[in-house]
Amino acid sequence: MANNLLQGKRGVVFGALDEKSIAWKVAERVVEEGAKITLTNAPVAMRFGEINKLGEKLHAEIIPADATSMDDLANLFTKSQEALGGKLDFVLHSIGMSLNVRKGKEYTDLNHEWMLKTFDISSISFHKMMQVLWKQEAMNDWGSILALTYIAAQRVFPDYNEMAESKALLESFARSFGYHFGTRNKVRVNTISQSPTMTTAGSGVKGFTEFLIMPINVAIGQCFSGGLC
Numbered sequence: 001m002a003n004n005l006l007q008g009k010r011g012v013v014f015g016a017l018d019e020k021s022i023a024w025k026v027a028e029r030v031v032e033e034g035a036k037i038t039l040t041n042a043p044v045a046m047r048f049g050e051i052n053k054l055g056e057k058l059h060a061e062i063i064p065a066d067a068t069s070m071d072d073l074a075n076l077f078t079k080s081q082e083a084l085g086g087k088l089d090f091v092l093h094s095i096g097m098s099l100n101v102r103k104g105k106e107y108t109d110l111n112h113e114w115m116l117k118t119f120d121i122s123s124i125s126f127h128k129m130m131q132v133l134w135k136q137e138a139m140n141d142w143g144s145i146l147a148l149t150y151i152a153a154q155r156v157f158p159d160y161n162e163m164a165e166s167k168a169l170l171e172s173f174a175r176s177f178g179y180h181f182g183t184r185n186k187v188r189v190n191t192i193s194q195s196p197t198m199t200t201a202g203s204g205v206k207g208f209t210e211f212l213i214m215p216i217n218v219a220i221g222q223c224f225s226g227g228l229c
């Protein structure tokens, strides 16, 4: 049910690749609540994903940007403010990609060049994004910047691989930049921890399927054995 909670608010949503993407669902919900948004993703994702479908459905302009490129980010936030008619109230960073996970590398045998790329895409892009927003003074006071993290940033989850360090770095950027944005603009910077979800990024993580299936099996087992159901 929509309650116009975001009536008059403007935002940028990163990371909607297909209908399974977390950003896809967020984009649908914020528009349902009255927000106006632009959508963005890496140029390569425009070819493989279905973001155009979402753009048409939500009447949202799509502005391609590689989140590791400062030039692309500067263009994105300039054009977004033009398209939406003013400064931004919220930005969602819903980006993650690990080359080592994708190539099935074990944690004890990682390729460190790929690791740097993973950090750039999944974490440093968050700092880059905020630095561009900061320099352009693109955020309205009391706005909100949000990124998605995972509990493996703080606890051992062996199959999450180098994404664990990536999320730890992401969370640290949120705290540190949050100090500056909060002090200057009262803008809140947060990360929210998503539970395992079968998206393109999520399904690449070894162990997530078992993680999802296990509680269902346990619950079904309890039902059948006259347990908690």
Ligand SMILES: NC(=O)c1ccc[n+]([C@@H]2O[C@H](COP(=O)([O-])OP(=O)(O)OC[C@H]3O[C@@H](n4cnc5c(N)ncnc54)[C@H](O)[C@@H]3O)[C@@H](O)[C@H]2O)c1
Pocket: 014, 015, 016, 017, 018, 020, 021, 022, 023, 041, 042, 045, 065, 066, 067, 068, 093, 094, 095, 096, 097, 121, 148, 149, 150, 193, 194, 195, 196, 197, 198, 199, 200, 201, 202, 203, 208
């Ligand atoms: N799915 C899960 O179980 C889970 C759990 C915890 C956290 N998360 C986090 O949620 C966020 C969203 O992931 P998702 O699960 O929706 O998967 P997803 O694959 O749908 O989204 C990841 C997005 O990152 C984008 N991306 C990759 N490289 C990019 C680049 N260089 N520039 C711009 N965008 C780029 C992809 O195109 C894609 O749209 C990620 O930060 C992910 O780590 C997901």
